Amino acid sequence: MLGLKLQVASSLLLLGALVAQAKYIVPGARWRDTDGELVNAHAGNVVLDNSTSKFWLFGEYKVQGQVEGGGVSVYSSDDLATWTFHGLALEPIEGHRYISPSSIIQRPKVIYSEAAGQYHMWWHADNSSYGLLLQGLATSDKIEGPYSFVDATSPLGNWSQDFGMFTDYKDGRTYALYSNGDRAEGRDVYLTSYNEEVTALDEVVHRFDKYDLEAPTILQTEKSYYALMSHKTGYRPNNVVAFRADSLSGPWSQPWIVSPLNTRTFSSQSGFTLRIDGSVKTTYLYLGDQWDSNSLWESRYIWLPIAIDDDKKTLAVEWHDVYDLDVKTGEYKTVEGKEYLATDAITNGNAFKQEANFATGGVIATGIEGNDSTVTFSGIEGTGKPQWVSFYYQNTDDMGYGDQPGGSPDRIGGSWQLRRISSVVVNGNVENVETLYQRDTHKGIILSTPLQLTLEEGVNNTITVGGLFNGFTYKGADIDKLVVYPPEA
Template sequence: MFGSKLWLSAGLLLLNAVVVPGKYIVPGARWRAADGSLVNAHAGSVLLDNDTFWWFGEYKTQEQPEGGGVSVYSSPDLATWTFHGLALEPVQGNPYISPQNIIQRPKVVKSESTGQYHMWWHADNSSYGLLLQGFATADTIAGPYTFVNATAPLGNWSQDFGLFTDYKDGRSYALYSNGDSVEGRDVYISSYDEQVTALDAVVHRFDKYDLEAPTIIQTDQSYYALMSHKTGYRPNNVVCFRADSLSGPWSQPWIVAPLNTRTFNSQSGFTLRINGREKTTYLYLGDQWDSNSIWESRYIWLPMTIDDNKKTLELEWHDVYDLDVETAEWHPVEGREYYVKDATVNGTAFKQEANFASGGTILTGIEGNDSTVTFHGIEGTGKPQWVSFYYQNIDDMGFGDQPGGSPDRIGGSWQLRRISSVVVNGDTENVETLFQRDTHKGIILSAPLQLTLAEGSNNTITVGGLYNGFYYKGADIEKIVVYPPED
């Protein structure tokens, strides 16, 4: 239907990526900075300073996926970002921040007593044998930061790292798991001294929960600690604890997102409290890792619904939402839905009964350029618009003993994603790639692309399959949702 060029792997396709920085927040999308480059700030933190948000994160490239340093971006609205380069650069020969070292989960806090900005992170070597916390300082928030030292926190080990500042008294705390060994597997909350230059006491220890990626969000009444299970770059069910005090007692953990979504294919990393004129909003800032190309992993930023009376916290999924940081009010953006029951199929692709899908139908068998699904009559504006593709990827059913097989079977592996081609109005010279992460049987998730549709209601969108390293298969499709352009 398209011609043989779609049988190329995704990495060889000529992409027609729209390089328009967004104003909406679109979880899982390719986020772009003002210069058009992909935002590269993984497992990081956001600090509000002088009415500007500053985002620090791991800078990852294909050549340097781990020790690339710490990048820094600024934004007035949490949606449009300006790149300021590396806040912390690797130093060849330095035993803690060389390109061969691990520089993970950077967090920045302002030390009010010194007037400086202090950066902390998980500092390690390539075999994770050091288990230290790195420390650097700068006179300005964007840096550059000067490395000071790397230490064992209160003589202990430190792996995944977080930092929390209590908004009531301004005291800062380090959050860290202390390794994977039998002797470890705890998560600590430890207080910093007044200068935020060293830890002075353990406030609480989560004993033998074997969790990582800790972050704490604070309401007027409670503290909520979110943590991930230890599955490497594979997503899992993030859990949450609640307490009246940082020293505890802390509650039993509960899962914060619908079961089997694996926290919408994300890992916890940071949480952000936004105090606005009208309300207070709480954001979950997670990472959607891609172990096949870790340097282009995505970001899952979602509102959290917290009920202190019920003592609950849960994530709210929205494909696209609009956030006003001055009022802290947000609302989901409404889109128009197009269902596979009304689409046309080609080749071996076929519609199948699915009682969990919209309209009771899902489209499966999308393989290469010979088996596709085409949606017709799509309304467009002639401007870039976000389109969400609702899908099911049941690679977890897998083959077990075959490449890309199920992690739930003996000898299985986890492929994590299928890749689809997306063509607008039959223009096969400009093919978009759509990464569709693993879901589960009966679990529908969505993946976004920004596309330019012609003005009017005669647009078509065709979905095929691309090579993901093992096969030419796209995920099963339930529907697409087309959202209006940003103002």
């Protein structure tokens, strides 16, 4: 039986392993590491390593000018909120057939092989045309690397595209999850067991046949297995679905959507799930990616608690603007903030308030464009310290711009614009303008996106929202409300 040094696709937190109190987790924010740089580890996994008593985050390293083939980055954390960068765990090699700067190195997953006495990294290995559809393997004696390339192979002679990994916490057996491409003869997702050393696949356990899904991950409860996967829409978000089974070999249930309809899983794609066995409760986290195809290096992370009812056989991803997770006890709590509604805001220029029966106060601020048409919220209470502010908005770019680029996906020949960008100014200080990315929502669908702002102590702060150019328009999204949260302890 494989050792349980690590738990990967549904990682097991051993009680007492960590002692640090978690800081806030803020889905969709610009996460910065301990050096102040953006956390850059996309579509990867989180591993709890007992030898270091730390969580380790691995993911695709994407920078402007090189969004593929950048290698695999690695970070460590005591609390899943504060991340320290350790460089590239897998570094590209110029001229290498499988890990050159022009290669596809996607969805990396790391596990410790007790039988081999090494850390093993697997990923979707491909060329720039996606013509290989292989799985890569690299190994290291240290979890942070560097990892040395071993091979890239086809899984049991099959194709492999989006890649995931799962370790059964009860028996320690590890499995690969992979879609087998977009060709008509593919479009399946395979669940295949590894050998004891986790160096090769040995048996197909189940095939999710012709659902045409990708980005697979599995989490495990005491009674059930749940598989989460996304539809194939590229970097556009969609409604992630889940399946349930008593056994990995099935039978598996029909799929269902895991978040409110038309939120497109809160503008994210699945890819990994994390199980935290605390001293008080077991918590499950959805670790999704909020892709930004206009600037992939700016893509964000949507990490959210998962609500599971094994008796009812249900699973749902729950939205929280800001939450506080204690990785030792497994408990988390929603951080409460103070609301400021658009119905009380002041509009300027062509911006105006419009009736909206789905909005918090029955009114939404719209027509926000450039610096001339803005909406200002006043009387905002601050502490003089950095605070998270959530901007609740509606982005109706699905309504389209006629024949202009970025027209509606709900019309013939339409396409997605994916985001609007707003300017945010605190207390009229135009020398310090923050940028707020607002992904497409849908008609009547309100989502939120956060910024960390420093407000003056007292109740006389103002926040003004305008529009910035996003490649198609200077329009900002419609604003429903702001929620201002207390600073971290």
